[in-house]
Amino acid sequence: MFSRRGFLGTAALVSASTVGGRVQAASIPEAPTMDKAVMQPPLHPTAGPDYRPVVTLNGWTLPFRMNGDWKEFHLVAEPVVREFAEGMNVNLWGYNGQSPGPTIEAVEGDKVRIFVTNRLPEYTTVHWHGMIIPSGMDGVGGLTQPHIQPGKTFVYEFEMKKSGTFMYHPHSDEMVQMAMGMMGMVVVHPRDPNFRPVDRDFVFVMSTYRVDPGTYLPRVNEMTDFNMWTWNSRVFPGIDPLPVRLGDKVRVRIGNLSMTNHPIHLHGHSFAVTCTDGGWIPESAQYPETTTDVPVGAVRVFDVLADNPGDWAFHCHKSHHTMNAMGHEVRTLIGVPRKDLAKAVGKLAPDAMAMGSTGMAMGNMEMPAPDNTLPMMTGTGQFGPIEMGGMFTVMKIREDLARDDYRDPGPYQFPKGTVAYEVASPAAEPARQPARPIQQMKM
Numbered sequence: 001m002f003s004r005r006g007f008l009g010t011a012a013l014v015s016a017s018t019v020g021g022r023v024q025a026a027s028i029p030e031a032p033t034m035d036k037a038v039m040q041p042p043l044h045p046t047a048g049p050d051y052r053p054v055v056t057l058n059g060w061t062l063p064f065r066m067n068g069d070w071k072e073f074h075l076v077a078e079p080v081v082r083e084f085a086e087g088m089n090v091n092l093w094g095y096n097g098q099s100p101g102p103t104i105e106a107v108e109g110d111k112v113r114i115f116v117t118n119r120l121p122e123y124t125t126v127h128w129h130g131m132i133i134p135s136g137m138d139g140v141g142g143l144t145q146p147h148i149q150p151g152k153t154f155v156y157e158f159e160m161k162k163s164g165t166f167m168y169h170p171h172s173d174e175m176v177q178m179a180m181g182m183m184g185m186v187v188v189h190p191r192d193p194n195f196r197p198v199d200r201d202f203v204f205v206m207s208t209y210r211v212d213p214g215t216y217l218p219r220v221n222e223m224t225d226f227n228m229w230t231w232n233s234r235v236f237p238g239i240d241p242l243p244v245r246l247g248d249k250v251r252v253r254i255g256n257l258s259m260t261n262h263p264i265h266l267h268g269h270s271f272a273v274t275c276t277d278g279g280w281i282p283e284s285a286q287y288p289e290t291t292t293d294v295p296v297g298a299v300r301v302f303d304v305l306a307d308n309p310g311d312w313a314f315h316c317h318k319s320h321h322t323m324n325a326m327g328h329e330v331r332t333l334i335g336v337p338r339k340d341l342a343k344a345v346g347k348l349a350p351d352a353m354a355m356g357s358t359g360m361a362m363g364n365m366e367m368p369a370p371d372n373t374l375p376m377m378t379g380t381g382q383f384g385p386i387e388m389g390g391m392f393t394v395m396k397i398r399e400d401l402a403r404d405d406y407r408d409p410g411p412y413q414f415p416k417g418t419v420a421y422e423v424a425s426p427a428a429e430p431a432r433q434p435a436r437p438i439q440q441m442k443m
């Protein structure tokens with residue numbers, strides 16, 4: 001329990017001061033920032049109960065300091081530049097140098113004090129999505145607190161009453177601030193380390209943006225027609241792979257703060273959803289699946305036994321969400337004779353290329369694009385072009401990874417004779433039953 005005597009008796013508190021129980025400016029902890037968009041190693045706990053820390057795809061965990069028996073964090077809301085993938089930088093708003101903000105990690109029963117400094121040009125708040133906290137700490141501007149004006153620092157204090165996976169985001173000019181990338185994840189570990197332990201624990205939040213080709217800023221008034229489908233404000237091939245050791249029990253925690261649902265699919269395995277932002281799902285209510293839909297404003301956590309080595313695609317199953325910015329008005333030309341089309345197009349635009357009459361596969365074809373614009377379908381694997389974008393990455397399951405090694409192990413070395421292959425001679429035209437004219441069919 002918090003006591004003033006214990007508080008003053010702790011060495012870490014030399015610079016801290018409280019007046020009437022309220023924290024004063026002199027005691028605000030430093031606010032670390034991150035300048036890289038690559039997954040940082042897990043942050044093992046240095047105080048309090050032990051836990052297996054999470055890793056954040058293309059992100060990091062916010063360090064804390066102990067102040068008596070309080071864990072203190074410092075978030076700074078500020079404009080940031082986020083690289084979506086190599087070749088595309090977007091001006092966003094985020095926290096501590098990145099969008100999304102750092103993951104906040106704690107343990108069930110912890111008392112946390114989260115300082116929020118506003119360096120945005122307008123007011124903001126932070127709402128703790130899914131967490132059971134006092135109403136006055138809920139961060140709804142106007143309803144539960146005054147908005148945090150530019151230049152000001154507010155503090156949120158509450159107990160982490162239950163373990164699980166939660167999110168944080170503004171509840172203040174919410175449409176603009178979330179469309180600009182302000183969000184992050186909160187992971188609260190169970191106090192009992194034997195409660196559903198895993199070997200690897202990944203977390204990310206999904207968000208979407210409308211960034212027109214050749215521009216650097218999301219259109220914040222877009223309601224439906226987004227073109228950048230991101231995990232932690234990254235798109236394929238910019239999203240970190242999930243390196244996993246063969247036999248590991250793996251947890252993947254997924255938040256959705258975009259404006260649509262995302263059916264998330266993992267190849268080569270079946271998994272069970274074990275937790276939502278509402279809490280842990282009892283084992284008796286879990287069932288196996290290979291795709292799970294993550295609704296808007298929700299968290300889904302699945303546990304999977306990584307018992308099948310290889311490079312396994314892991315992606316949203318809406319096929320236009322695994323692409324980067326594309327022209328949605330392009331007509332479907334499959335089956336249209338290319339010669340006539342090319343002739344017609346050539347008259348109108350001599351440099352234009354008639355494409356798509358056999359499908360849209362592009363191979364290694366490079367098309368000119370405006371500055372700061374990623375190809376619609378891109379990425380290369382050991383066998384050729386992958387032709388993906390957006391919400392796509394790879395779970396890389398290997399026998400020889402060290403416990404805390406989250407580095408990309410490179411392409412999978414397929415055992416000899418285990419890869420689909422071309423047969424030596426062309427197949428004869430298969431025997432087919434002649435199609436019956438439609439009028440002969442009995443209706």
Ligand SMILES: [Cu+2]
Pocket residue numbers: 229261262263316317318321391
């Ligand atoms: Cu999707």
